[in-house]
Amino acid sequence: MSDVPTGLPDASPEVRSAFERLLLGLADTKRILGIRYSDWLLGAPSIEAGIAASSMAQDEWGHARLLYATLRDFGEDPELLEHDRPASEYASWDPLDEPFANWASVTAGMTVVDGALALALEAVLEGEYEPLRGRLEKMLGEEEFHRSLAHAWFNRLARSQGEGRERLREAVEAVLPATLRCMAPDDRSHRRLAETGLTLPAAELRTRLARLLNPLLAPLDLSVSAVQTEVPEGWDGTRGRGPGHPAEEAVERARGDLNRALFVE
């Protein structure tokens, strides 16, 4: 790398490192979320829902690319971040490690995980790091449509009387605790960022997620406020997520392994 890092020049190494962790986690989560959405271009409940999933996949990949590019300001090489890391180094949020099993799972993912991801971006937008503001505003504008789609489907399934409701409840219960921990980790790294105004404190992020999701979750007798948020055993402070990593197959697709080796110098 020949570029001189320009991100947060006055910050301590600990804060810079914590902010890099935050940005990489957001970028990786968006990249893997895009993969998970792209699986539903075919097989969604309707052609229109498939097109929406495809569009959201494109949005997430675009957002990921912008966030990876931002890490250049911290001395990282976006090319290497995007195409040359093993799955074990991905900092994407735990609930996306495996594919969405069904449309209820997609709905839980776009409501809970994507919703929390947007709140995490909002927290950075409201923070002290100026260079990202324009990009974040564009991303959050696109995320409004993700939220509309997610909430419309969520309300549909949550208020139905059939199997969809129970599957949705199971899917939410599967993703909510880990999403909360990844979005608002109560660890030293996140606390340092909040103290320096680069993001919001974990408690405030949890409050915002509860405000967003609790009205949706009520028909399922679930609540963000009831979720235990302590950092669990095996928490990976370097990546800001739990143990494990996204499935190899997803990371191979994210890196473009199969065809990149053939067609890209």
Place this chain on the structure above:
Amino acid sequence: MMEEIVFDVFARKHRGDPLAHVGYLSALDAELARVYAWKTYDEESWFEMCIVPRSQIIPVNRTDGPFARGGHGFDASLPSSTGSSTEEDE
């Protein structure tokens, strides 16, 4: 089973342009239809886009067009008794 509703999509590229019919879609409700419309018909940077449940469109002079066929709850006797649609009009 949840029943889907047909919505017609209208849009204009610039302020002052006529609102044109650009397509249709099926959705479970209006909120989903809004998102589907914006994401499905995104080939232009639209100034304005609207959706209308096809059942709310009342044909004026024809009873054999797509809007008449999709008009749930519409009293089809009205245009046929007052309209002047015939093959020779075309």
